[in-house]
Amino acid sequence: MPVNQETAAEPILSVRNLKVAIRTPVGSLHATDGISYDVYPGETFAVVGESGCGKSISSLALMGLLPRAAAATADLCTFDGHPMLSLSRRELSQIRGDKISMIFQDPMTSLNPVYTIGNQLTEVYIRHGKGGRKEATERAVFLLERVGIKNAAQRLKSYPHQLSGGLRQRVVIAMAMMCEPKLIIADEPTTALDVTVQTRTLALLAELQRDFGLAIILITHDLGVVASMADRVAVMYAGRIVETAPTRELFAAPLHPYTQGLIQCIPNFEQSGEPSHLHTIPGMVPSLFKRHHGCTFHNRCAFATPECTAAPVELRDATETHRYACVHTEQELLGYWRDAETQEVVR
Amino acid sequence: MPNAPAPLDNMDVAMPTPWQQTWDMAKYHLGLQIGLVIVLSAALCALFAPFLAPADPFAQDLGARLAPPIWEAGGSWEHIFGTDGFGRDVLSRLIYGAQVTMIVGFGAAVFSGLVGSTLGIVGGYLGGRVDALIIFLINVKLAMPGVLIALSLVSIFGGSLLSITIILALLFWDRFAVVARTATQQVRTREFIAAAECSGASKVWIIFREILPNIANQIIVIGSLEMAIAILIEAALSFLGLGIQPPTPSWGILVSEGRDFMFFKPHLIVIPGLAIFILVIGINLLGDGIRDVTEPQGRN
Amino acid sequence: MKTADMENILSVRDLEVVFPVQKGLFSKPKQLHALNKISLDVRRGEFISIVGESGCGKSTFAKALLGINAPTSGSILLNSKPLSEFSRRELAHNVQPIFQDPYSSLNPRKSVAANIALPLVLTGELSKADIRERVDSIMGMVGLARRFAHAYPSQMSGGQRQRVAIARALITRPKLLICDEPTSALDVSVQAQILNLLQDLSRELNLTCIFISHDLSVVRHLSQRVAVMYLGRIVEIGDVDRIFERPLHPYTQLLVDSILPPDPAHRLPPVLWDGGFPDPTNPPPGCHFSPRCKQAMDICLAQLPERQKHGGVEVACLLYGGASGAGGNVAQDIPGISSGKEVSNG
Numbered sequence: 001m002p003v004n005q006e007t008a009a010e011p012i013l014s015v016r017n018l019k020v021a022i023r024t025p026v027g028s029l030h031a032t033d034g035i036s037y038d039v040y041p042g043e044t045f046a047v048v049g050e051s052g053c054g055k056s057i058s059s060l061a062l063m064g065l066l067p068r069a070a071a072a073t074a075d076l077c078t079f080d081g082h083p084m085l086s087l088s089r090r091e092l093s094q095i096r097g098d099k100i101s102m103i104f105q106d107p108m109t110s111l112n113p114v115y116t117i118g119n120q121l122t123e124v125y126i127r128h129g130k131g132g133r134k135e136a137t138e139r140a141v142f143l144l145e146r147v148g149i150k151n152a153a154q155r156l157k158s159y160p161h162q163l164s165g166g167l168r169q170r171v172v173i174a175m176a177m178m179c180e181p182k183l184i185i186a187d188e189p190t191t192a193l194d195v196t197v198q199t200r201t202l203a204l205l206a207e208l209q210r211d212f213g214l215a216i217i218l219i220t221h222d223l224g225v226v227a228s229m230a231d232r233v234a235v236m237y238a239g240r241i242v243e244t245a246p247t248r249e250l251f252a253a254p255l256h257p258y259t260q261g262l263i264q265c266i267p268n269f270e271q272s273g274e275p276s277h278l279h280t281i282p283g284m285v286p287s288l289f290k291r292h293h294g295c296t297f298h299n300r301c302a303f304a305t306p307e308c309t310a311a312p313v314e315l316r317d318a319t320e321t322h323r324y325a326c327v328h329t330e331q332e333l334l335g336y337w338r339d340a341e342t343q344e345v346v347r
Numbered sequence: 348m349p350n351a352p353a354p355l356d357n358m359d360v361a362m363p364t365p366w367q368q369t370w371d372m373a374k375y376h377l378g379l380q381i382g383l384v385i386v387l388s389a390a391l392c393a394l395f396a397p398f399l400a401p402a403d404p405f406a407q408d409l410g411a412r413l414a415p416p417i418w419e420a421g422g423s424w425e426h427i428f429g430t431d432g433f434g435r436d437v438l439s440r441l442i443y444g445a446q447v448t449m450i451v452g453f454g455a456a457v458f459s460g461l462v463g464s465t466l467g468i469v470g471g472y473l474g475g476r477v478d479a480l481i482i483f484l485i486n487v488k489l490a491m492p493g494v495l496i497a498l499s500l501v502s503i504f505g506g507s508l509l510s511i512t513i514i515l516a517l518l519f520w521d522r523f524a525v526v527a528r529t530a531t532q533q534v535r536t537r538e539f540i541a542a543a544e545c546s547g548a549s550k551v552w553i554i555f556r557e558i559l560p561n562i563a564n565q566i567i568v569i570g571s572l573e574m575a576i577a578i579l580i581e582a583a584l585s586f587l588g589l590g591i592q593p594p595t596p597s598w599g600i601l602v603s604e605g606r607d608f609m610f611f612k613p614h615l616i617v618i619p620g621l622a623i624f625i626l627v628i629g630i631n632l633l634g635d636g637i638r639d640v641t642e643p644q645g646r647n
Numbered sequence: 648m649k650t651a652d653m654e655n656i657l658s659v660r661d662l663e664v665v666f667p668v669q670k671g672l673f674s675k676p677k678q679l680h681a682l683n684k685i686s687l688d689v690r691r692g693e694f695i696s697i698v699g700e701s702g703c704g705k706s707t708f709a710k711a712l713l714g715i716n717a718p719t720s721g722s723i724l725l726n727s728k729p730l731s732e733f734s735r736r737e738l739a740h741n742v743q744p745i746f747q748d749p750y751s752s753l754n755p756r757k758s759v760a761a762n763i764a765l766p767l768v769l770t771g772e773l774s775k776a777d778i779r780e781r782v783d784s785i786m787g788m789v790g791l792a793r794r795f796a797h798a799y800p801s802q803m804s805g806g807q808r809q810r811v812a813i814a815r816a817l818i819t820r821p822k823l824l825i826c827d828e829p830t831s832a833l834d835v836s837v838q839a840q841i842l843n844l845l846q847d848l849s850r851e852l853n854l855t856c857i858f859i860s861h862d863l864s865v866v867r868h869l870s871q872r873v874a875v876m877y878l879g880r881i882v883e884i885g886d887v888d889r890i891f892e893r894p895l896h897p898y899t900q901l902l903v904d905s906i907l908p909p910d911p912a913h914r915l916p917p918v919l920w921d922g923g924f925p926d927p928t929n930p931p932p933g934c935h936f937s938p939r940c941k942q943a944m945d946i947c948l949a950q951l952p953e954r955q956k957h958g959g960v961e962v963a964c965l966l967y968g969g970a971s972g973a974g975g976n977v978a979q980d981i982p983g984i985s986s987g988k989e990v991s992n993g
Contacts, residue, residue: 199915
């Protein structure tokens with residue numbers, strides 16, 4: 001569990017009111033509907049949500065990797081002083097791989113099968129003008145050893161298909177670090193891996209973060225990953241951020257009903273005894289084609305009231321660091337959470 | 348049921364059925380529409396030739412030989428495209444020629460499609476020795492010089508409509524087989540095939556009721572392309588005098604007959620040549636269009 | 648939740664499934680022992696899980712039980728009758744699968760009703776009206792509104808498609824359900840709905856469920872017994888609470904250590920690269936887990952352990968006896984203390 005960092009005065013990444021719309025034959029899909037967040041240097045910021053909530057697409061927008069049919073607008077989208085959404089393609093490609101790296105989910109497709117891993121590792125370094133082939137190779141060997149790959153010098157000559165999934169993902173991590181990035185965006189970096197490899201790889205990421213002072217945006221659907229890795233969390237639902245808080249606070253006192261529901265419906269490993277029903281969130285994610293007036297979660301929420309649909313629901317402060325988007329008060333929502341916990345114990 | 352959960356509600360947006368999606372996309376696909384118009388026109392000519400043709404295509408009128416078409420000086424509405432060296436109306440011969448063209452093209456495509464697809468699906472699904480045999484057959488076929496063999500077969504079996512159609516069909520089955528085989532291999536690994544096996548389906552059922560509907564659109568696309576090629580080859584054979592024999596009008600024969608008058612009556616060669624060109628483009632557009640609008644609609 | 652009927656619905660003995668693997672045109676084909684002498688009894692009405700990581704053979708096992716992969720040797724008895732003696736149709740009425748990927752387990756060219764009705768249509772015994780009635784009734788049971796009958800899979804979400812898959816599996820009223828990671832591809836909130844549904848249905852219909860998963864929390868929640876597989880063998884099997892509270896086999900311990908609960912107080916385990924999963928065509932000599940095992944003894948490199956009863960569970964580990972010829976007379980429950988000599992791992 002990473003130490004809760006003292007937040008530096010200046011965030012390294014600031015996003016305000018990011019909206020991404022995707023044109024489809026059946027209409028405009030609002031993948032994200034005005035999300036705002038900050039990421040501070042050296043911290044792990046988790047964005048958690050289920051499929052279709054928009055967590056991946058906001059990072060793709062940042063990196064300029066959106067599909068052609070998508071358009072992103074924001075009041076502010078600044079990384080390290082660069083206004084990301086208004087950079088030219090050339091400027092973006094200079095920053096990508098250098099100051100910001102991205103790790104994707106599938107290690108099978110993240111690496112080019114026709115080049116050796118040595119080739120792919122050194123290419124990043126050389127192309128960003130960090131040095132020549134010799135320095136690139138030295139750094140590649142250093143990083144491969146750092147991620148726990150033995151015989152690194154020989155491994156440089158291997159092709160991706162000769163490595164297992166877990167090894168490949170570690171190579172991808174090494175590749176992401178070749179140019180000493182300030183920020184790594186990891187989009188479900190361990191979801192495709194086996195359970196034992198997953199945990200070890202996350203532990204590696206946490207170690208690298210501490211040693212190299214990286215900031216990490218960790219995109220995931222897995223609350224267990226969030227609990228072990230993240231300093232701060234943003235919970236997304238249907239294209240909006242519904243809650244952000246430091247990790248400990250989020251799990252100790254989740255406010256938004258969606259967050260509460262998510263935490264509750266995970267089967268508890270520690271619990272033994274008679275199998276009972278899992279808590280569920282009834283209903284389904286609403287369509288992203290419609291712009292919803294009011295709270296997007298209200299039709300699945302056990303605590304919905306008429307005010308929920310009356311007006312757009314903005315994020316409000318519960319404490320300086322804990323914000324949530326719900327019309328109910330903090331006390332009410334905490335009350336619901338305590339009730340739910342007591343029910344668990346009774347059950 | 349005491350414990351059944353409440354029924355779920357989905358259709359927030361009315362997600363269209365696959366057929367509706369295809370129709371929606373087809374409405375905007377210009378290439379598909381143009382191709383469809385062209386092919387349907389040719390098909391209509393073929394089917395209703397006796398009603399559409401203004402004159403008897405075989406009727407000779409030596410007094411009206413080489414009449415110019417309507418857009419040249421001396422042309423008349425009686426012979427819109429003029430007449431050929433024997434005084435026969437070009438437009439009528441063109442319309443009747445469409446019959447030969449469509450029958451040969453369509454027939455060859457359908458016949459080779461049936462043979463090739465069956466072999467491909469069977470090999471792709473069963474794998475093992477059966478597949479090895481089918482691959483062997485395909486490789487043998489690919490190694491053969493197709494057109495030369497077609498020519499030899501024509502010289503043996505003569506140039507009737509039936510024999511030409513069958514000979515051309517034998518030239519094209521391998522492309523169907525390869526596409527069908529690859530498509531089948533991709534579909535075979537999907538879990539609904541295993542589920543069908545577990546439901547008690549026999550291999551025959553799986554091939555025809557589970558796999559085939561899922562690869563049909565790819566086969567149709569190949570079919571349209573093969574039809575275009577068949578038409579071109581038929582025209583070439585007729586042009587060389589080795590295909591359909593005169594006086595039966597086929598577009599290839601029209602081109603061949605027009606060759607003698609190429610320099611002073613170019614319309615006799617240009618018009619049938621243009622007809623072949625337009626039909627082949629139309630078929631290609633149709634094939635591309637079908638492929639575009641029937642893209643697998645599946646993953647969200 | 649133990650039913651009174653103790654008869655075994657399924658009896659697997661020494662099941663082996665071997666695949667020949669051709670590495671190149673001229674090299675000798677190697678053998679891949681996907682399943683290596685699996686033995687298992689499943690009682691009627693039981694909910695048993697099989698856990699393991701990729702390559703452990705759990706999917707191959709599922710396919711063998713469904714009659715899709717013919718075993719190389721060994722026997723599978725369903726209701727005391729060898730699996731090979733069942734016709735395809737008979738088998739469809741006894742065992743049904745629920746697969747992992749809701750996007751590929753339904754035929755996209757058929758409507759939902761046609762997908763669900765397939766097993767009944769294939770028997771050819773029921774009239775169209777009867778089939779429609781059965782489809783209606785089963786859709787109600789799995790929580791699908793009737794109007795979805797004419798919808799197509801592409802119009803539905805992952806959770807709904809899984810419900811369709813469950814409906815299709817249950818329409819023949821099978822006795823045994825093989826669930827191969829049925830919720831792994833679903834969102835967490837949807838997973839909870841589907842797991843509750845499976846739980847309810849298995850109780851109502853008195854089903855026996857073999858539940859394959861890599862998610863230990865789900866396994867603990869749902870099942871009574873669990874079998875842990877590694878490289879084609881069952882290395883530990885027994886009551887789920889006992890195994891997860893006190894895992895005996897070092898691999899089971901590794902699995903349990905790797906769980907990440909949604910609890911910020913939980914710490915990540917230290918970074919340890921132990922060589923990972925071995926090449927299944929070239930398994931390590933002796934115990935397959937020995938190269939990664941911190942408690943490996945010299946004997947572990949030479950001998951493949953057999954399953955031995957130990958304190959209510961069965962475990963295949965030489966730490967608890969299991970050496971052929973030696974009895975299981977390790978008195979302690981606590982692993983690693985008895986004779987663990989550290990073997991340096993390459």
